[in-house]
Amino acid sequence: MNLFIETLGCQMNTADSEEMADALLKKGARLTQERAKADVVILNTCTVRDHAEQKALSYLGRLKDWKKENHERVLIVAGCAAERMKKSLKHRFPHVDLVVGAKRIQDFPDVIDNFFKTRNFDWFAESEESFDGAKMRTEGDTLVLGQEDETAFVTIMRGCNYSCSYCIVPSVRGREIYLEPEFILSEVRRKTAAGATKVMLLGQTVNSYWHRGPAGMTDFPDLLEQVEAIPQVTEIRFMSPHPHYMSAKLIAALSRTKKVSPEIHMPVQSGSNRMLTAMKRNYTREDFIQTSSAMRQAVPGLKLSTDFIVGFPGEAEEDFDQTLDLTRDVRFSMAFCFKYSPRSGTESAALADDISREVKEERLARLLAAVEASK
Template sequence: MNRVHIKTYGCQMNERDSEAVAAMLRSRGYRIVADEDECDILLLNTCSVRDAAEQKAIGKAGYLQQRKKKQPDFVLGILGCMAQNRGASLLDQLPDVDLIIGTQKFHQVAGYLDNLRAAREAGVPIGQTIVDIAEEPGSQNTIKDHLVAGPDGADAAVADRQVTAFVSIQQGCNMDCAFCIVPKTRGDERSRPMDDIVAECRALAARGVREITLLGQIVTSYGRRDYVHTDGVTPFVQLLERVHAVDGIERIRFTSPHPRGFKDDLVAAYGRLPKLCGYVHLPMQSGSNRILRAMNRPYTRERYREIVEALRAVQPGMYFSTDVIVGFPGETEDDFRETCELFRACDFDMAYIFKYSIRTGTPAATLPDQVDEEVKERRNQELLAILEENSLRRTAALVGTVEQVLVDGRDKTGARLTGRTRGNRVCVFDGPAELIGQMVPLKITRATASTLYGDRG
């Protein structure tokens, strides 16, 4: 009973948490399998940002409970944000779940599974579900292991060529946005030691990783209580400088920042740190100052536009993605028009557009003037249309140019190679597997809204 499948919902932070759990389990003798039908233990790493994400995970867990009737020894666990948010109340809907583990307890999963396995092998009844959602000081330092080789049974010759990696630098959030449940599910802001992060990046570079993405709930807040500003340079930019100095790392990205973190030192870093990719994910949420105030977002549409323009002044070819919420309580047509105007003006390459979802326990959940679903849907579709127009125009402009592409693997068919430009555009092209991990020049011959196709120069 040692074959584990982990299904992940939600953001890159969740993906990184799942990877770390998988690495810890493998070090304890568990096998990580790609096919959920072949596992003995299935762990759902869940998301709570929107109600739809929770319902999707609950539906999946409900379906999997039926499997336990046929396989009494099958273990089902719920990890992450939904576990943290709902805790033992999940058992009202999912009474047969074996584990409910919160966001500060990922490192305990292997130990709890060991206990479950030992009890079942000894024929001892399990009893109550294991529920652990308690806070744990220092838990941010446990997300440091990497599953480099992929699921057991994968082609090691290919899987070992891990080219990109996520590195968790910070957990939690102190921002208190009116719509967001993350402070409840992830806890207060906590940063990892800078030396530990740099050591992790060096170890990854030694394994062949060429691109690092630094992760945090509010990544630009990194270390603000733990390190001093030096000559006007914030701790986050100090960290960027140190990762930039790691031999073997050729590209650096980060997500997710907050607009208020884009002080002069971070803007200037894009001009003086060549490894820092000219791509920024900059959550906007709304283009209406009135709605931004209601959301408790501490910036204005004017300040947001200043940040975009400052970054493009440093790097004229900068690429931008963003997050936008439509249908926040009280959002009028005039508010939405202001969002559309700012959305067009910033000329985003990519955006994650969400219809506002009530999250119980957040200030926005009890606000008056909740917006009708059909209005949310119409506004959502309108912004998506603008995005498609922007994305097509931006990618079409690359046809005929030569882009430097970091080759990171095969496409879904296995027949062609894939990689990304510095601007985070996915590229698909022909070539041998030996190119994986290398930087290659690619002449762009065709473009869709999200993908570039080309020939090697």
């Protein structure tokens, strides 16, 4: 059985693809880079922007002929767009065999077992079961699909407890669930044994991680120190931290560590408190400035990058000026700047998208220039 995986979207999806591949490799599948030769295709989708979802749908449309050539072939759609669209995907694309939403990736081994036994299409409904990371893999596997540049992606938590008004993620990935530290560490050991030297710890708000087990409480700073203690790990990164959880304890851990990269990406989105409130980000510009300055003192040579949204509904020129000011105060090494566009299913989609395209483009250009100038 030849397996081809197409992964759209973020690094969390790459890590999820690896988990799904793992389950199939254990059933004797082999990875192929040629879709035409595949018996099973997994399309792991993203829905964060409408464009990403359209890309997934158009990819599915193109797979119709592949399936027509041999009806024994299996087409699996997974991830965030699969979670959002659920059964409607099957109705729209009858050549899809199985839909596995982002909330059910951890159950993929059971889902796939059931599918191959029954060959029945099913939608595996939402569940709030506790997360049992240990059943996803056994130790000793060698697959490290998510490895890039010797970096192993390791998911430490799933979901998000925030409800940023522009973001679809909480509705497709659900509330936060945290993997056991022992499981995370065994994943790091497994992947470093397979050749990775760098580790990227992944979670939607990665630094909100905590886990209470028989050995007591482990929070994100504790976890960083435990990963650092693994000799084969030469560098640790994490993505994406939320400013609210960049605690004094975490900053102290960053100052002690020898292995955490000084390149940290921490999304701010806006420099205006009015916009931050409308976006429901749960921090102020003052909080962000204070936190980033404490990080700069703790981490020599810190390169702090960020994300911005320009043209959020109601963003006045004064709000945007505060965003420009923030770039001068914080001096980001890099910023991903996006023009706001409403995402259906989010709270802000109900607001009037009242900033014209021209103004958004003009603000975007000014913001990019300001980030460059402040470096």
